[in-house]
Amino acid sequence: MKQLRTLNDLTLPELQTILFEADTCRTSQDRMWGEQPIVANLFFEPSTRTKCSFEMAEKQLGIDIIPFDVSHSSVQKGETLYDTAKTLEAIGCRALIIRHPEMKYYEQLNGLTIPIINAGDGAGDHPTQSLLDLLTIKQEFNRFDGLHVVICGDIRHSRVAHTNAKILKKLGARVSYSGPLEWMxxxxxxxxxxxxxxxxxxxxxxxxxxxxxERHDGEGGYTKETYHRQFGLTVEREMRMKSDSIIMHPAPVNRGVELAGSLVECRRSRIFKQMTNGVKVRKAILAHVLNLKGEKQYDHVI
Incomplete structure (x- = not known):
């Protein structure tokens, strides 16, 4: 694997290996070899979980990070994304982790020779979020085939929905949708x-x-209370879920809107487990992209 722009960049064996590595924590610093790599994290949109979990993964792997602050960079002088990325490549970065509001921004970066890891492109894709979601589901059910996954809410504007829907169906899950019709x-x-x-x-x-x-153009116009009542997971609705079903959310959570605040840490919620798995998955991705380990593949069926 040389890039991670969408999950189409991964073969199923590579995806299997990454989930196995993440789940068994086989991407530790003591497995690194050669010169200590340096990467840059370019976040052109706000982020807590993705940015911090990449930083934690990098620190745990012994990777040095070039701090990049968009507001204090030459982007403010009109520098293009390509020239910013090419500069970081030229000074010695071995990979770039990029979140950008433009869909498929990475198509502008074909002249780079170092890997790009997509940390979210507009309403397009969020491959590392999907991988941590897959890991969380796998840990819970040990399968995807035949599972019924319902993706609920702002489908049209969500990169998480787009990436998860495609890969879950590819893995054999039944995928359905719920939410406001105008956001389908x-x-x-x-x-x-x-x-x-x-x-x-x-x-x-x-x-x-x-x-x-932030991606809406005036459509919808629901109050928090109206949305929660019509489309949210209320306490009463949670009581009617299957006994072994789980709740997931990529976060940040709007408590009392997408779900009742009391359900964020209820027995069936896996929201904070997803965050823990985010570090594991991003360690595995970085290890693969930077070749920080051997090439052995694992024949574990997911």
Whole structure:
């Protein structure tokens, strides 16, 4: 694997290896070899979980980080994304982790020779989030085939929804959608639409999404209370879920909107486990991209 722009950059054996490595913590610093790598994290959008978990993964792998602050960079002088990235390559960075508001921003960077790891491109893809979601589901059910995953909320504007829907169906899961009709995506939601009341009784995995207000153009206009009542996971709805079903959310969570605040850490919530798995997955990705370990593949069926 030389890049991670979307999950299409991974073969299924590579995906299997990354999940296995992440789950068994086989990407430790003592397995590194050669010169200590240096990477740069370029976040053109706000981030807590993704940015901090990449930094934690880098520190645990012994990777040095070039601090990059968009507000104090030459981006403010009109420098292009390509020239920024090419500069960091020229001074010795071995990989770039980039989050950018533009979909498929990485298509501008084909002239680079170092790997790009996509930490989110607009409403396009979020491959490392999907990998940590897959790891969380795998740890819970040890399979994907036949699971019913319902993705709920702001589907059209969510890169998490786009990436997860495609890879989950590829792995054999049944994927359905719930949420405001005006926020559905025709490219994804041709499969099955459920009301929230239908979703809670059918789902093995209820995957809630943050409302992407920064990507809206005036559509919707729900109050927090109205959205929660019509499309959110209320306490009453949670009580009707299957006994072994789980709740997921990429966070940040709008408590009392996508789900009731009391459910964020309820017995079936895996929201903070997803965050823990984020460090594991990003360590595995960095180890693969930077060749910090041997090339052995693992024949573990996911």
């Amino acid at each position: 995506d025709p490219e994804l939601t041709e499969d099955e639409y459920l009301t929230m009341d239908e979703a809670v009784v059918q789902a093995d995995v209820l995957m809630l999404l943050r409302i992407q207000t």
